[in-house]
Each structure stands twice: as structure tokens, then as C-alpha cells.
Amino acid sequence: MDLGHVFQVVLDILRDPSTYQAMLRISTPLALAAIGGAFCERTGVVNIALEGIMLVGAFSGALFSYYALNSWGLSESVAPWIGVLGAVTMGMLFSALHGVGSVHLRADQVVVGAALNIFALGATGFLTQALFGVAGATPRVASFDPIPIPLLSKIPFLGPVLFDHTPIVYMAIVIAIGGQYVLFRTPIGLRMRAVGEHPKAADTVGVSVYRIRYLGVLISGALGGLAGANLSLESVSQFSENMTRGRGFIALAANIFGKWTPLGSWLSSLLFGFAESLKLRTQVIDLPPEFILMLPYVLTIVVLAGAMGRAVPPNAIGKPYSKQ
Amino acid sequence: MMSRRTSMVVGLIVAALLLVGLAVGCGDDSSGGDGYKAAMATDVGKLGDKSFNDGVWAGLEQAQTDLKAEVSYLVSEQQTDYVPNLTRLTEDGNKVVFAVGFLMTDALAEVARANPDTFYGGVDVDLADETFTPYDLPNVREILFAEQQCGYLAGLVAANMTLTGDAHEFLNDDKVVGLVAGMKIPSVDRYIAGYIEAVKSVDPDIKVLLTYTDTFDDPSAGKEAAIPMYDAGADIVFQVAGKTGLGVFEAAKDKGAFAIGVDVDQSAELPEVILVSATKNLQKATMQTVKDAMDGNFTAGNWVFDLKNDGVGLSSFHDFDSIIPQTLKDAIEKAKADMAAGTLEPATLVDDTLVN
Numbered sequence: 001m002d003l004g005h006v007f008q009v010v011l012d013i014l015r016d017p018s019t020y021q022a023m024l025r026i027s028t029p030l031a032l033a034a035i036g037g038a039f040c041e042r043t044g045v046v047n048i049a050l051e052g053i054m055l056v057g058a059f060s061g062a063l064f065s066y067y068a069l070n071s072w073g074l075s076e077s078v079a080p081w082i083g084v085l086g087a088v089t090m091g092m093l094f095s096a097l098h099g100v101g102s103v104h105l106r107a108d109q110v111v112v113g114a115a116l117n118i119f120a121l122g123a124t125g126f127l128t129q130a131l132f133g134v135a136g137a138t139p140r141v142a143s144f145d146p147i148p149i150p151l152l153s154k155i156p157f158l159g160p161v162l163f164d165h166t167p168i169v170y171m172a173i174v175i176a177i178g179g180q181y182v183l184f185r186t187p188i189g190l191r192m193r194a195v196g197e198h199p200k201a202a203d204t205v206g207v208s209v210y211r212i213r214y215l216g217v218l219i220s221g222a223l224g225g226l227a228g229a230n231l232s233l234e235s236v237s238q239f240s241e242n243m244t245r246g247r248g249f250i251a252l253a254a255n256i257f258g259k260w261t262p263l264g265s266w267l268s269s270l271l272f273g274f275a276e277s278l279k280l281r282t283q284v285i286d287l288p289p290e291f292i293l294m295l296p297y298v299l300t301i302v303v304l305a306g307a308m309g310r311a312v313p314p315n316a317i318g319k320p321y322s323k324q
Numbered sequence: 325m326m327s328r329r330t331s332m333v334v335g336l337i338v339a340a341l342l343l344v345g346l347a348v349g350c351g352d353d354s355s356g357g358d359g360y361k362a363a364m365a366t367d368v369g370k371l372g373d374k375s376f377n378d379g380v381w382a383g384l385e386q387a388q389t390d391l392k393a394e395v396s397y398l399v400s401e402q403q404t405d406y407v408p409n410l411t412r413l414t415e416d417g418n419k420v421v422f423a424v425g426f427l428m429t430d431a432l433a434e435v436a437r438a439n440p441d442t443f444y445g446g447v448d449v450d451l452a453d454e455t456f457t458p459y460d461l462p463n464v465r466e467i468l469f470a471e472q473q474c475g476y477l478a479g480l481v482a483a484n485m486t487l488t489g490d491a492h493e494f495l496n497d498d499k500v501v502g503l504v505a506g507m508k509i510p511s512v513d514r515y516i517a518g519y520i521e522a523v524k525s526v527d528p529d530i531k532v533l534l535t536y537t538d539t540f541d542d543p544s545a546g547k548e549a550a551i552p553m554y555d556a557g558a559d560i561v562f563q564v565a566g567k568t569g570l571g572v573f574e575a576a577k578d579k580g581a582f583a584i585g586v587d588v589d590q591s592a593e594l595p596e597v598i599l600v601s602a603t604k605n606l607q608k609a610t611m612q613t614v615k616d617a618m619d620g621n622f623t624a625g626n627w628v629f630d631l632k633n634d635g636v637g638l639s640s641f642h643d644f645d646s647i648i649p650q651t652l653k654d655a656i657e658k659a660k661a662d663m664a665a666g667t668l669e670p671a672t673l674v675d676d677t678l679v680n
Contacts, residue, residue, distance in 0.1 A: 018551070018552065018555050022551065022552070026544075026548055121401065134371075134372060135372050135399075136371040136372015137372035137373075137374070137567065137570070140594075145578075231544055235543070235544040235547060235548075235571070235574075236543040236544060236547060236570065236571050236574045238543075238570070240372060240541070240543055240567055240570065241370055241372060241541070242370075243541075243543060245539065245541060245542045245545075276548070277548070280535060280537075280545075280548055283534065283535040283536065
């Protein structure tokens with residue numbers, strides 16, 4: 001194998017805007033779930049149920065879009081929006097279960113999350129079979145097409161990378177920046193962080209620890225649901241069983257990797273997306289596929305080991321709060 | 325501290341969630357008469373892949389209709405489910421149990437050894453020991469397909485059509501075709517080897533882009549794997565990736581290009597982009613195995629389904645029949661005859677000898 005040739009091909013891939021466009025697409029479900037995780041964990045509630053929430057969101061998105069088009073007589077362009085609404089709502093309802101177990105009943109948050117993940121996997125698979133009569137995957141549903149932003153999408157290089165995407169991909173960028181602002185620059189954000197660091201202190205100054213923790217959990221439900229809708233209404237146009245395939249856990253890692261901040265979560269998701277995008281593009285060079293397939297993992301380890309400082313979790317994370 | 329009552333409530337809720345999740349997770353769809361029982365354990369691609377697992381299930385459903393057999397399935401969520409699922413189906417009194425997929429090889433051998441009175445059909449399973457020496461078990465039929473043959477036919481279609489850039493708006497003048505694969509396992513590699521060999525036999529200058537996604541159940545990954553291929557000028561991409569491959573069809577639709585389906589005729593998935601499908605007659609193989617077991621004609625060992633016994637083939641071109649040149653149709657028939665006669669034997673391994 002000619003090393004110079006490999007180098008040239010890799011350089012071409014790195015210069016190609018579509019590599020970065022794919023990075024943004026692939027990172028979107030990870031980023032949304034990770035930001036949700038950041039909000040939830042900042043209030044002191046561990047959320048390993050992200051995988052299950054995403055799955056519920058993906059399923060609900062497809063389900064609502066399907067019914068909107070086929071039963072409620074809505075048009076093909078409106079139906080996916082109903083799907084998004086359904087995904088966010090069902091994601092919140094599902095995460096409320098996590099809230100009840102973890103906040104209200106003070107159960108072990110990891111155990112509740114794990115139970116919810118298993119429940120989501122079984123329930124969505126079962127409902128697909130029950131509602132559509134076919135096992136494993138729903139029929140194709142109305143979904144989003146990319147909406148290039150006028151003028152901006154014409155900018156060389158940056159245009160296709162940033163401004164030629166489906167709606168939820170844009171939303172992820174806005175939510176990353178907006179979320180960072182909310183969590184670190186607003187009173188409610190301060191309260192959320194206070195509850196996660198020192199719930200007793202927050203309680204004594206009149207902040208309702210329970211209410212704030214529920215809020216954190218619900219935000220993760222909404223964003224996790226949106227992440228799921230990205231998979232079933234943008235990436236592909238149907239729900240298929242277990243289609244999240246571990247993305248919720250990668251999102252959890254991205255959240256920690258991003259030091260429990262929305263912006264950090266987004267950036268680390270971009271890194272995962274970049275590694276994945278690179279992996280899919282470099283395989284066409286004549287390198288052994290085994291070598292290429294390990295690329296995302298190697299990149300992750302290198303960055304984790306080298307570039308990142310110590311990650312300090314919120315002080316009260318994982319500890320149920322009781323007033324007594 | 326948590327009161328005793330609260331902790332009990334929590335415990336009960338968690339236990340209930342787990343039970344419900346596990347119970348519905350193992351969706352078990354028994355139906356039909358009280359006759360001969362046959363069942364399948366899916367691999368992790370599960371039902372709904374519109375290809376591999378669904379093909380075997382279609383065979384069982386046919387056995388239910390034609391032979392009045394009582395059929396059911398168990399879904400494997402992960403590879404650790406294989407042995408429990410096969411064991412449970414055996415204990416449920418099934419006379420024939422199908423293990424679907426190469427990944428189930430070791431699990432099947434283990435369960436079959438422990439239950440010598442039950443018949444097993446291992447789809448894509450070729451039993452071999454640690455030193456890769458093949459062996460057989462008296463109650464296991466190893467159902468294998470000559471994927472290199474239908475892969476070869478798919479390659480003929482892809483290569484010839486990519487060279488006729490003016491036959492359809494989806495085609496271009498670049499000499500590039502693609503293949504999105506699932507995991508690197510023998511049956512997948514047989515498809516790939518046949519495909520590449522056929523493409524190169526038509527024109528050695530045609531480039532075959534090949535990507536392993538390393539999954540069989542992630543449609544998003546399949547789509548992201550196919551997009552760079554279409555961007556690089558491929559106008560036809562063959563998917564050999566189970567449920568992951570459904571994403572390849574999505575990419576074809578977005579990019580205005582063709583895809584080739586796998587295992588069963590997948591045209592109904594997205595008729596406007598699926599040019600043709602390379603098929604394995606999973607339904608026939610499954611049905612035949614149930615029938616043989618019922619009639620007392622069960623024979624163990626390797627059963628290869630190929631062009632000689634209508635075990636593999638090419639689906640119809642459906643709406644695209646009119647754009648397929650007669651010369652290509654003739655070439656397909658000739659290749660079929662040659663492969664059935666054994667004068668044409670496509671490669672079965674993806675390695676350095678396969679010039680790409």
C-alpha cells in the first residue's frame with residue numbers, strides 16, 4: 001500500500017465539506033440527549049435512562065407522524081411536526097417516571113434508569129407489533145427533508161456544513177447555545193446547579209429541591225425525545241426496534257466528557273460524530289476494515305486521556321434528597 | 325432515610341417495570357393449530373429487517389398454512405440471548421428449532437448437543453471447531469446459501485447499469501458502484517466477493533466502494549455509510565446489512581440514485597429506488613426443513629442452496645424492467661447457467677486476491 005496515496009485520500013476527506021456535514025448530522029441525536037443529561041445531572045439526578053427516553057421518542061415520533069398523515073388527515077409537511085410534538089411529550093412523560101422513582105420515592109437512580117431502559121426496549125418493540133401488525137419496524141412515515149437556509153447555504157464550505165440540514169439539526173445548535181446560557185446565566189439555572197451541588201443549602205433559602213429536580217428530569221425527557229425524533233423522522237423515515245443502538249449511553253459519556261455543560265456536551269458529541277463520519281469515509285481506502293472500525297474508539301481514548309482535564313461531577317449527584 | 329414502606333413500593337415498581345420489559349421484549353407469537361411445533365430464534369437483526377429474519381419467518385408461516393404446523397419465534401435482543409432462546413424453544417416442545425444467522429453458530433452447537441432429540445436448522449451456520457475444521461451434528465441441518473452466486477448477479481446488474489449512464493436519470497457517467505455491508509462474517513463476505521468479481525469482470529476500471537458498518541440493526545448508520553458513496557459518484561449501492569440496509573434505501577432516495585436489495589425481494593420498501601434484489605430462498609429452505617422433519621426425512625449436515633436448486637437468484641426488476649438492456653438480461657441468464665453448471669465459480673472470500 002502506498003502511504004502517500006493514503007495520505008492524499010485522508011487529506012481530501014478532511015477538505016470535503018460533506019465530512020463535516022455528516023459530522024453534524026451524526027452528532028445531533030447524541031448532542032440533544034447529552035444536553036438533556038447535563039440539565040438532569042446538574043440538578044443531582046443521574047440519568048442513565050437516556051437510551052430508553054430516546055427510544056420512546058423515536059417510536060412516538062414515527063407513531064404520531066404516521067397517525068397525523070393517515071388518520072387525522074394532515075398534510076405530509078405538517079405530519080412530521082406532530083411527530084416531533086408527540087416525541088417530546090412522550091419523552092417527558094416517560095422521564096417523569098424516572099422523576100417519580102428517583103426524586104419522589106428516593107430510589108437508587110441507576111437502578112430506576114436501568115429498569116426504564118429495559119422497559120422502553122420491550123414496550124416500543126411490543127407496541128410496534130401491536131399497532132402496526134408487523135414485528136421489528138414500523139411502515140415508512142412522513143419525515144423531514146433538509147431545509148437549506150437561503151443565502152447562508154450558498155457560502156462556500158460553511159454553507160453546506162452548517163446551513164443545509166433538517167430542522168432538528170438546527171434546533172440542536174440553538175439548544176446547545178441557549179442551554180448554556182440558561183444553565184449558567186439565569187436565576188433558574190443557578191437554582192438547578194445549587195440543587196445539584198448542595199441541596200440542603202438550596203432548600204434552606206427556599207428553593208424547592210423536588211420541583212427543580214423534576215424540572216431537570218423533564219428537560220432531559222424533552223431533549224431525549226427530540227433526539228429520538230431526529231432518528232425516526234430525519235435520519236430515516238421509520239422506527240425500527242432498538243434503533244438508538246446505544247446512542248443514549250454515548251450521550252451520557254458525551255455529557256460527562258463535556259463536563260456537565262450544554263456547550264461541552266455538544267462539542268464532545270461533535271467529536272464522536274466526526275470520528276464516525278471519518279470512519280465511514282476512510283473505509284474506501286484500502287486499509288484493513290478492522291483498523292478503520294477502531295478509529296472512533298482510538299480517537300475518543302486519545303482525547304479523553306490527553307486533552308481533557310479532570311471532570312468534576314455535581315457534588316450531590318446520585319444522592320436522593322430528603323428534607324429530614 | 326427511606327421508610328420501609330416507600331422502599332417496598334419502589335422495589336415493586338422497579339420489579340414490575342423489569343418484568344414487563346423482559347416479558348414483552350421476548351415477544352413470542354404462537355399461533356395456529358395444535359400440530360407439529362416449529363420455531364425460530366432471530367438473530368439481533370430481529371424480525372422487521374425486511375430481509376434475513378423475515379425470510380425465515382415467511383417459511384415458517386408457510387409451514388403453518390401448508391403443513392398445519394404450529395409456529396412461533398423468539399427475538400434475540402443481544403448475543404447473550406442465543407442460548408437461552410434456543411433452550412426455551414426446545415423446552416417448549418418444538419420439534420424443529422431454527423437458529424437464524426452465523427453469529428448463532430456456537431450457541432446452536434451447544435444447545436443441539438444437549439438436546440439430541442430435537443431437530444435444528446442453522447441458517448447460515450457452518451459448524452466448525454477451534455481449528456476451523458468443519459464437523460456435523462446428527463440433529464443439525466446447516467442451511468447454507470451460495471451468496472457469491474446471487475451477489476455475482478447483483479454485480480452484473482450494477483456494473484452494466486453504471487456503464488449505461490443515459491438509461492435513467494439516476495445514473496451517471498462515473499465508473500463507481502458501492503456496497504454497504506453489515507458485519508464481516510462469511511455469508512456477508514460471500515455476497516461481497518461475488519459482487520466485486522462480477523463488477524470487475526464487466527469492466528476492471530469500475531471502482532467498488534465498500535464499507536462495513538459493523539451492525540445489522542442501525543438504519544441511521546447504513547444511511548450515513550451510503551451517502552459518501554453516492555457523493556463519490558456511485559449511482560448504485562448494494563446493501564448487505566439487514567436492518568442497517570434500510571438506511572441505504574433512504575440515502576438513495578435523498579440522493580436520487582439506485583440501491584440493490586438483499587436476501588428477499590425488497591422492492592416494496594422503496595419501489596422508486598430499489599433496482600433489483602439479490603435473493604436467497606430462505607422461505608423455501610425453512611419450509612423444506614420443517615417438511616423433511618415432519619415426514620421423517622430430516623438429514624443433517626451441510627445443505628447448500630444455490631442456483632442448481634433455485635436456492636439463490638435475482639428478483640424481478642419491477643418498474644425498472646424497461647430500462648434494463650436485453651444484453652444484460654442475456655448476460656444474467658448466461659451467468660446463471662454457467663454457475664449452475666459449475667463452469668463459473670465466483671470467489672467466496674474478501675481478501676487480497678480479490679482485486680479492487
